[in-house]
Amino acid sequence: MSDDSVERSDGDGAPLEEARLLGFYDRVRDRIERHLERRAGKLGKGSAQALLLVPDVLLLLTRLFLDREVPRSTRAIIGGALAYFLLPADLAPEIVIGPIGFLDDLIIASTVLAQALGPDLESHAERYWSGSGRLREMLSEITRTGNQLLGADLSKRVDQVIARRLLKKRPTPGGAA
Numbered sequence: 001m002s003d004d005s006v007e008r009s010d011g012d013g014a015p016l017e018e019a020r021l022l023g024f025y026d027r028v029r030d031r032i033e034r035h036l037e038r039r040a041g042k043l044g045k046g047s048a049q050a051l052l053l054v055p056d057v058l059l060l061l062t063r064l065f066l067d068r069e070v071p072r073s074t075r076a077i078i079g080g081a082l083a084y085f086l087l088p089a090d091l092a093p094e095i096v097i098g099p100i101g102f103l104d105d106l107i108i109a110s111t112v113l114a115q116a117l118g119p120d121l122e123s124h125a126e127r128y129w130s131g132s133g134r135l136r137e138m139l140s141e142i143t144r145t146g147n148q149l150l151g152a153d154l155s156k157r158v159d160q161v162i163a164r165r166l167l168k169k170r171p172t173p174g175g176a177a
Contacts, residue, residue, distance in 0.1 A: 021062055025130075029055040035099040047103065050142065054102040056131030057109050058085055063128040070124065074116050077162065081112040107146030108158070114139040115162050 032051050061082045064070050070078070084090055084105060091104040114136075117125050122136065129135040 017066070021059065025055045025059045028058060032099045032102070046145070047100070050103060050106055050145070051099060053131055053138065053142070054099075054106055056129070057106055057113070058082075059130055060113070060125065060128050060135075061085065061109055064125060067124075067128075070121065074121065077112055077116055081109045084108050106142060110139045110142035111146060111158060112162055114143050115159070 029052075032054060036048050036051065061078055065075050065078050065082055067075075085102075085108075090101075113125070117136075117139075126135055131138060
């Protein structure tokens with residue numbers, strides 16, 4: 001699809017927004033696939049599979065962040081994960097080490113999503129999930145792997161920060177804060 005045909009899209013802007021989002025998705029996926037081809041056999045199977053999930057998770061984060069039906073507090077924490085994904089300075093900067101640097105972004109995003117997507121939002125997120133397999137299983141696997149890589153102490157602190165941020169914004173059953 002050319003940019004001209006996208007620009008002619010009228011209405012509420014959703015088709016244009018989705019076209020741009022999918023274009024970004026395609027560029028990220030292409031960059032990762034080229035990296036994997038160049039490094040054929042040098043990355044473990046798990047790392048290669050995780051890298052291929054990056055564009056799908058990035059697309060999911062973006063769609064959830066833009067969806068006004070998702071509670072504002074949840075969008076805020078998802079926005080933080082999205083910012084971590086997109087900002088050049090993080091634990092493993094992609095600009096320095098290439099696409100392998102997306103692995104820390106994937107771990108943070110998966111941890112945020114695993115905690116943010118309660119039963120009320122999980123089916124909502126499934127609707128946006130473009131990756132293969134079940135979303136919850138993928139999030140669990142990436143989070144488990146991330147916990148192993150980060151170590152128990154750091155992983156526990158990350159989980160606590162995310163949970164505290166989410167719980168601060170959500171009312172608890174019975175109205176208690």
